[in-house]
Amino acid sequence: MNAPIVIGVSPFADRRPVVSWAANEAVLRGRAVRLVHVCQELQWFGTSGVDALFGPRVQGEQVLREVEAAVRAAHPALEVTCGIADGDPAEVLVEESRAAELVVVGTHDQGRFADLVLGSVSRELVRRSAAPVITVPNLERPCVDGPVVVGVDGTEVSQEALRFALTEASRTGRRLYAVHCWPTPLDRAERSLVRDEECRVLAEALAGVSEEFPDVYVIPVLSGGDPAEELVWRSRDASMVVLGSRCRGALAAVVLGSVGRDVLRHASCPVAVVCPQDARVAPNSGRRVTSRDGDRSRSRPAGRRS
Structure with missing residues (x-):
């Protein structure tokens, strides 16, 4: 399969511009889309029991289902896969970049994805990503025909x-x-x-x-x-x-x-940050990313493709 366009999916409502832009780009490039969500444990700080253990994962799965449905509705012929992981967003997306055409994230997200784009973590993603990183602003009417x-x-x-x-x-x-x-x-x-x-x-x-x-x-x-x-x-x-x-x-x-x-x-x-061809990517962390493909579920280390 051709390398997909990987989209960092935020749990917040302002994810729509980045997902829409990346899906359109995938159609234009003839690429598949891979939706990746990183569970945000900090949202569940202070909780206990089942909610603390499974809350972030349940919320993440729901977010991915909603985004996947929206992408498929807009582009029925587009191939879409999903992945969910725990941990640091930069580490997860660096691993995903190994087999990606592009890595796309939003610039106006809240929470940890805001840190990914606007904080020190962004430098780590840009420095180590094996694919170009594109940040997409939260604009309702982007200038699609501009230079x-x-x-x-x-x-x-x-x-x-x-x-x-x-x-x-x-x-x-x-x-x-x-x-x-x-x-x-x-x-x-x-x-x-x-x-x-x-x-x-x-x-x-x-x-x-x-x-x-x-x-x-x-x-x-x-x-x-x-x-x-x-x-x-x-x-x-x-x-x-x-x-x-x-x-x-x-x-x-x-x-x-x-x-x-x-x-x-x-x-x-959108701002594209292009890494050198010899970009360094850290050794595979072994982080388990749950991937969904239709009705089938499987787990595999981040960065690998089935």
């Missing part, structure tokens, strides 16, 4: 993000904005020299891969300023913003620092 925007800094990781963005633009017939930012020098005389050098960096980065996608209209963007502000501003009219997960310089702060959380929190479109 693709990619952050470029000339590094190898940035080139992988650029290739991902070009592929996305080619697949959807959209324009691509290649954005390169740098700190503006205080010395006015130095600004012109720095701009010329940064222009060369962007041109060389584009020359390396853009010729492979002659059907994509690429618009280079040079900006002396804060990369997060530039990317958030451009996300208003974009269908997707793409970043590399191990960039250096200004873009490193976007992906790995507090500025990155601002981009994920305030971006008006």
Whole structure:
């Protein structure tokens, strides 16, 4: 089976935008969908007996049934599988990423999935995921026809993000904005020299891969300023913003620092964080994930596919 699109399913009502976006993406890509829910034991703190033992699992199964039914109703021909696990959301999704096309999570979830996207756990998922991680904001009317925007800094990781963005633009017939930012020098005389050098960096980065996608209209963007502000501003009219997960310089702060959380929190479109091809994934934890396929139930270690 082709690698599925894995969706981190929140127990909260605002999961609809992320599930809808990911299901539509799966249809466009010809991929299956895998719905993954991580039980949230903290919701049951202070309870005892049967509720404390089985409450999170019962709630999680109900959430998955509701989401699965909604996806099947919207896309009857789409292949859908489900998985449920206990533990840390990042660890579970890192394991699931081993055999995934994409890992998709929401940015406006509550509880532990909010920590996954907006807190320190997000850096662990982005750093170790074996598949691109896409965060989807809670927007009722996303700009589905907007251009693709990619952050470029000339590094190898940035080139992988650029290739991902070009592929996305080619697949959807959209324009691509290649954005390169740098700190503006205080010395006015130095600004012109720095701009010329940064222009060369962007041109060389584009020359390396853009010729492979002659059907994509690429618009280079040079900006002396804060990369997060530039990317958030451009996300208003974009269908997707793409970043590399191990960039250096200004873009490193976007992906790995507090500025990155601002981009994920305030971006008006899905944000794809592309990991290097040699991304490290921790050894299989052996965590048991209960998977449902139609009327059959089975358990298997996270990260493996039947």
